[in-house]
Amino acid sequence: MPQNDIKISVKNLDAFYGKNKVLHNITMDIPSNQVVAIIGPSGCGKSTFIRCLNRMHEVVGGTITGSIMLDGEDLSKNDPVLLRRRVGMVFQKPNPFPSMSIFNNVAAGLRLNGVHNKKEISLIVEKCLKQAALWDEVKDNLDDSGANISGGQQQRLCIARTLAVEPEVILMDEPASALDPVSTSKIESLIFELKKDYTIVIVTHNMQQAARVSDRTAFFYLGELIEYDITKQIFLNPAKKQTEDYITGRFG
Amino acid sequence: MVKRLNNHFSQNIGDLIFEKLTLLFAVSVFLLVILMGYEMYLGSKISIQKFGFSFLFNSSWDPVQEVYGALPIIYGTVVSSILSLLIAVPLSIGVAIFLAEVAPSWLEKPVSFLVELLAGIPSVIYGLWGIFVLVPWLRNSFEPWLADKFGYLPFFRGAPYGFGMLAAVMILTIMLLPIISSISRDVLKAVPRSRREAALALGATKWQSTLIVLKDAKSGILGASMLGLGRAIGETMAVTMVIGNRSLISTSLFDPSYTMASVIANEFTEATSQMYLSSLIELALVLFIITIIINAFARILVWSMSRKWSAA
Numbered sequence: 001m002p003q004n005d006i007k008i009s010v011k012n013l014d015a016f017y018g019k020n021k022v023l024h025n026i027t028m029d030i031p032s033n034q035v036v037a038i039i040g041p042s043g044c045g046k047s048t049f050i051r052c053l054n055r056m057h058e059v060v061g062g063t064i065t066g067s068i069m070l071d072g073e074d075l076s077k078n079d080p081v082l083l084r085r086r087v088g089m090v091f092q093k094p095n096p097f098p099s100m101s102i103f104n105n106v107a108a109g110l111r112l113n114g115v116h117n118k119k120e121i122s123l124i125v126e127k128c129l130k131q132a133a134l135w136d137e138v139k140d141n142l143d144d145s146g147a148n149i150s151g152g153q154q155q156r157l158c159i160a161r162t163l164a165v166e167p168e169v170i171l172m173d174e175p176a177s178a179l180d181p182v183s184t185s186k187i188e189s190l191i192f193e194l195k196k197d198y199t200i201v202i203v204t205h206n207m208q209q210a211a212r213v214s215d216r217t218a219f220f221y222l223g224e225l226i227e228y229d230i231t232k233q234i235f236l237n238p239a240k241k242q243t244e245d246y247i248t249g250r251f252g
Numbered sequence: 253m254v255k256r257l258n259n260h261f262s263q264n265i266g267d268l269i270f271e272k273l274t275l276l277f278a279v280s281v282f283l284l285v286i287l288m289g290y291e292m293y294l295g296s297k298i299s300i301q302k303f304g305f306s307f308l309f310n311s312s313w314d315p316v317q318e319v320y321g322a323l324p325i326i327y328g329t330v331v332s333s334i335l336s337l338l339i340a341v342p343l344s345i346g347v348a349i350f351l352a353e354v355a356p357s358w359l360e361k362p363v364s365f366l367v368e369l370l371a372g373i374p375s376v377i378y379g380l381w382g383i384f385v386l387v388p389w390l391r392n393s394f395e396p397w398l399a400d401k402f403g404y405l406p407f408f409r410g411a412p413y414g415f416g417m418l419a420a421v422m423i424l425t426i427m428l429l430p431i432i433s434s435i436s437r438d439v440l441k442a443v444p445r446s447r448r449e450a451a452l453a454l455g456a457t458k459w460q461s462t463l464i465v466l467k468d469a470k471s472g473i474l475g476a477s478m479l480g481l482g483r484a485i486g487e488t489m490a491v492t493m494v495i496g497n498r499s500l501i502s503t504s505l506f507d508p509s510y511t512m513a514s515v516i517a518n519e520f521t522e523a524t525s526q527m528y529l530s531s532l533i534e535l536a537l538v539l540f541i542i543t544i545i546i547n548a549f550a551r552i553l554v555w556s557m558s559r560k561w562s563a564a
Contacts, residue, residue, distance in 0.1 A: 059452060085455030095446040099467040108464075109454040158450070165454055 007032040007169060007199040008053060013066035015048050015057060022048050024223045025066070030169075030216075035191060035200045037214035037231065039207060041246070044220040046203040047092075050171045053201065054087040055080040070169070085113060088167035092174040094154035096146035096161070102138050105146040105157055109165040124164055132160035133190055152183025159190065170194065172202040176209065188213050207247060211235050219243045289540060296534030298526060307534060313499040313510075315519075320531035322538065324499045328509035329539070332417060332491065333484035336424035341477050344429055345466075348436035348473075353462050364437065370430035379493030382423045387414035387494055390422075395506055406503040413496065418505040420495040424487060428480040435479065439472030440465060471554050478550030482543060488513035512539040 008030040015023035023045045030036050038046045051057040052064055055075060068075045075083060096105050106125040115121060125142075129135040134156040138149065146157055155175060162170060172191070176184040191200060191213045204210050210217050211231060218228040219242070227234060227243045238244045293300075299307065303320060310321020347367065351360050391414030398408045443465045451461035466473075488511075496508020497518060512535050523529040 054453065056449065056453060059449070081455055081457050084453055089453035091446060091449065091453075093446060095444075095450040097447065097450065097464060097468075099464075099470075108451075112451075112454055112456045112460050161450075161454065 005031045007071065008201075009069040009072075010053075011067045011069075013049075013052065013064060013068060015045070015052055015062060015064045017060075017062050022062075022223050023052070023064075026225045028218060028225060028228050030199060030201060032199050033195055033197075034215040035195050035202060035213055037210035037217045038201065038203045038220060039205075039210050039217060039246075040220035040226075042205075043222075045223040046220050047173050049220065050089075050173060050201055050203055053169070053171055054084050054089055056084075056089065085109075085165050086167055087169040087171060088162035088165055089171045090155070090158050090162055090173065090175045093178055094151055094158050096154050096157050098145055098147035100146055101143045102146050102149070102157060103142040106160045106164050109161055113165060125160075128160040128163040129157075131163055131190075131194070132156045133186055134160055150183075152179045152186065155179060155183065155187060156190070159187075163194075167198065169199045169201065172200065174203050174205060177205055184209070207235075219246060221246070285544075289537070292533055292537040292540060296530050296537050299530035299534045302527065303531075307531070308538070311499075311501060313515075315522075315525075315528050318525065318527050320527070320534075322512070322531075322535055324501045325510050325512050325515050325535065326538065326542075327501050328417070328495070328499075329485060329511040329513070329542075332420045332424060332495070332509065332511060333481055335417075335421045336428055336484050337477065337481050339421070339425045340428035340432055340480060343425070344432035344436055344476075344480075345473060347429070347433035348440055349462055349466075351433070351437045352440035353458070353465065364434070367430045367437075368434050371434060375427065375487060375490040376493075378423055378427055379490035382419060382490060382494040386422060387419050390414045390419055399506075407505050410502075410504045410506045412506050413508065415494055415496040415508055416506050417495065417502075417509045420491045420509065420511070421505070423490050423494055424484050427487065427490060428484055431483060432476045432480040435476035436469070436473045439469045439476065442472070443468045475550060475554045478546065478553070481546055481550075485543060485546065486513055486539070487511075488517050492517055512536075 006029045010026055010028050010030075013023055013026040014021060026049065038049060040046050048057060048062070051062075052068060053075075057064065058080070064076075070083070070086065096102075097108060100108060103122075103125055106128055107121050110121055110124060115124075126135065129138065134153060137153060138144075138157075146154070149157065155178075159170075159175070176187045179187065188209065191202065194200060195215075202210075202214065214231045216229065217231045217234040219226045219234065219238075219240075221242055227238060227240045229239070233239075234243060235247060238247060299320065303310070307320060307322055308326065309323055310319070311323040312319055312321050313325065314320070351364055351367070355363065391412050395408075395412030395414070395418065399412060402408045447468060448461050448465060451464045456464070491511055492514040495511065495514060497510055497514060498508040499510045499515075500507060502509070516532055516536055516539075519528075520532060523532055
């Protein structure tokens with residue numbers, strides 16, 4: 001991988017909850033404008049890993065050693081608030097702000113970032129809802145509560161909300177695991193669209209999903225990175241036996 | 253077949269008894285409220301017949317002349333409650349935010365415990381503290397200082413007695429603080445963590461994410477404040493001990509005042525005439541009605557707010 005295409009570079013990353021070590025010596029590079037899928041059985045550290053990438057891991061009291069570089073800058077040396085504006089996150093369970101309307105949910109991030117021009121906000125809100133493939137479904141009731149739409153719509157609302165801040169990287173923590181197949185396929189095609197403009201890291205339980213949407217796949221097991229390669233390679237010709245066992249469904 | 257039917261029948265009977273019994277309990281609470289109101293109405297009939305609405309608007313409370321007007325007393329009750337609420341609510345929200353959002357857990361637990369402990373202290377103890385600590389301090393230091401710096405305002409004029417509206421407001425504030433802040437803390441803690449994470453992941457600062465959490469919690473905090481208001485209006489002992497107990501409408505917070513609960517507690521034993529007794533009971537009726545109105549209002553407010561965001 002050419003050096004200037006690397007968006008995030010992780011070196012010798014260990015992550016802890018208290019004294020409990022949950023990630024062991026992870027080293028991997030995440031290239032720009034690609035989708036990287038993180039797969040592995042429950043409890044393997046997938047979520048912890050991506051929560052290290054926007055420093056949400058430390059919000060719940062976790063610590064790390066090793067280094068994570070974003071565009072060559074060490075994350076730990078930067079303000080986490082500014083970092084999270086560059087590295088957005090979509091959570092497993094859709095979490096729109098119920099006290100805000102659909103419109104304000106998308107506008108929330110903009111306002112947090114100091115954008116208060118009404119015209120500018122409504123333009124960006126429309127653009128992001130369109131990007132998230134939600135605009136046609138909600139354009140007539142933008143003033144409804146963000147919690148009064150279906151789960152799949154809520155998740156796309158959360159994606160729109162993330163896009164509005166104009167991040168460079170989007171982290172997705174099993175974004176479709178709580179959704180029905182139709183909503184899932186909408187989210188997947190959305191991911192495919194988004195990678196033109198963003199670097200995406202997606203945690204998923206669903207191997208077909210990883211195979212469908214990602215360019216590269218990393219297999220985590222018990223807190224270790226077992227294998228990381230082009231997705232096709234991982235699924236058709238894995239180098240490690242553990243990866244093969246997991247992919248063929250022999251465990252996990 | 254018969255046996256099964258019997259069985260079925262007896263189960264139904266059980267459910268029926270259960271249903272009627274719980275209904276009876278529920279209705280009895282309702283009846284109790286009505287009965288209390290009716291009792292008080294009967295007891296205050298003479299006073300109501302004699303004074304009519306002037307009872308509420310007349311400002312002389314004079315047992316010697318047998319003239320009873322409750323305006324200064326209602327005024328004292330409302331002003332002391334509202335002022336203490338205005339001070340206590342922002343402070344309590346501050347305490348609640350600190351406990352729920354900011355404090356590390358090793359600090360949060362003991363401080364929360366202390367706050368809850370404060371809520372359980374009998375009010376007579378607050379009253380004693382008021383008489384021996386708060387009132388002398390007000391008389392010797394705080395009220396002269398206020399008069400000196402802000403004497404141009406009508407609120408800080410007159411002789412600094414110590415005993416008076418200001419003392420009552422301060423003691424009520426201290427008593428409301430633990431109630432409102434511990435409920436508000438529980439309300440904040442009940443807002444799911446995913447809400448905070450959503451805000452933080454958008455690049456919110458700690459303060460901005462707290463504001464979003466507060467928005468979710470506002471109906472609960474409002475409810476807590478109304479509970480506090482109910483407490484302030486009904487608080488008897490501590491207020492009686494420091495408010496000065498004079499039926500007087502004054503803009504100055506230094507002046508003594510009176511509240512409905514204090515009047516009833518103080519004068520019930522001395523009420524020798526029918527009319528005196530009847531007027532005190534009417535005062536209780538007014539207090540009862542005001543409390544019900546405030547509680548109903550609070551409920552409606554909380555309902556309408558939570559219905560708006562019901563899907564949350």
